[in-house]
Amino acid sequence: MTTLADLTTLRVGGPARNVVEARSERDLIDAVREADATGTPLLMLGGGSNLLVGDQGFDGVVVRDARSEISLQNDGACGGVSITATAGTPWDHLVETAVAEDWMGLEALSGIPGSTGATPVQNVGAYGQEVGDTIALVRTWDRTEERVRSFPLVALQFGYRDSLLKRSMRGEAPDGGVWHPTPRYIVLDVTFHTRMATLSAPIRYAQLAAALDVAEGERAPLTEVREAVLALRRSKGMVLDSGDHDTWSAGSFFTNPLLDEASAAALPQDAPRYAAAGGKVKTSAAWLIEHAGFSRGFAVAADARASLSTKHTLALTNRGGATAADVVALARAVQAGVAERFGIALVPEPVTVGVTLEVSGSHGRSVPRV
Known part of the structure; x- marks a missing residue:
């Protein structure tokens, strides 16, 4: 039997009663609807990097989003670009792609483990950037209304490591219900809007600025920012390494x-x-x-x-x-x-x-x- 220790970066957690791998959006929605219809506890799992599961395990269904797709939606005349990534896309793969393609705005978020779908829930951030800086739209499955529902940036109510999506787990959803451990709104894909550039967004973190030998507020080549962030994270044990x-x-x-x-x-x-x-x-x-x-x-x-x-x-x-x-x-x-x-x-x-x-x-x- 699969254990949550096998599926999380902390490598702790007891057995999972049932694990489902969703390879399409329809598979994912169907698995969630079936769990909700039968009253089965549901745990959506991406990279397992922000999860602590007890030793007794999870007596429900664990749904893993196996989709990993990145698409360029439009390339505007003013250098703007919209990128959509499915929720299961490994986050650092998206950042690596963004840096390689000169999509500015994600470079300081290099090396963060987990999936893209988890990032808007936590409003993930590091080294002076947050995903809320570049997110334009989040498509979700609304478990209450049983429909696909899209949230533009203004509706996501981002705060420090917080969002409308996360607050549904604390009873702060519009219907007042508590959805735990999986929020009411399950992320299907995330659209980011940024600009084409070879230089980063202004550096807003002193330690990163020092590593790049630039002043705070200045910009640096995207590739250099990514390399510096990865080096800083490795020095703190924050880049996954099975041997460390x-x-x-x-x-x-x-x-x-x-x-x-x-x-x-x-x-x-x-x-x-x-x-x-x-x-x-x-x-x-x-x-x-x-x-x-x-x-x-x-x-x-x-x-x-x-x-x-x-x-x-x-x-x-x-x-x-x-x-x-x-x-x-x-x-x-x-x-x-x-x-x-x-x-x-x-x-x-x-x-x-x-x-x-x-x-x-x-x-x-x-x-x-x-």
Whole structure:
């Protein structure tokens, strides 16, 4: 029997009762409709890079989108270009293609694992770019209305690692229902609009600018930006490598907290602070983890099979043979330590299936998520 450990980058998770590979849009929709009609739990799975599944597995149907197609929809007279990729297309294959074809705007998102269909759900971002910067349209299957439904950029309500698509998993869909672990809206394909150029979008991340030896706001050749991003990600164990246990992870495990002004002011003076939408202040989850006393390679016990990455404290990694319970124990220890030190609850970024990650303050009081 297939296990979710075989299908996820964390390499943990118990058996899957039924796995379906959809090789066409019709196959995908039919599998989803059948699951919903029979009340069978549904897990849509792309690259398995943002998922933590419990050791008991998933007693439902796992649908894998096996489609991988990229099409150029139009090449406008002003250098604009629209590209559509099916949801199952590996994300980095799309980015690699974009750089090779001089499609500007995706280059700083190089090396991110997973599928294209997952990127708008999380509004994936890195090194100063987010997919919301270039997405024009997302076609979905609406499980409530049982029809194909398209969302233009303005309707997707992108935020920091958030979107209308993701919010349906928290009971914030228009119908108020909770869809978990698969959102109400299942991505079928994504259309990006960008420009033809050999130079990148303006570099908006200091570390990347330094690696390229340019000032923030300047541009650099697309190929050089991609190479620099891949090198930075490799240095942090964030490019998949079967021989490197630091890459046996779900990527960044916690989102950077968004604080109100009072909470941000209560942080130590040297804590990172960045202006965010809605008057919020963003700080660094990695900084909080490190300053709460958790160093690279931290594990809850000497023989623990899960630990923080030896390259980056924001990644929880499987050192070989780890279970989901091992990862959860590590995550809870880090959450509790940060809550104790700073009064901030770290919010997990991966979708969790069959596990819960709660955190309380030093006196057992719930620490609000920020």
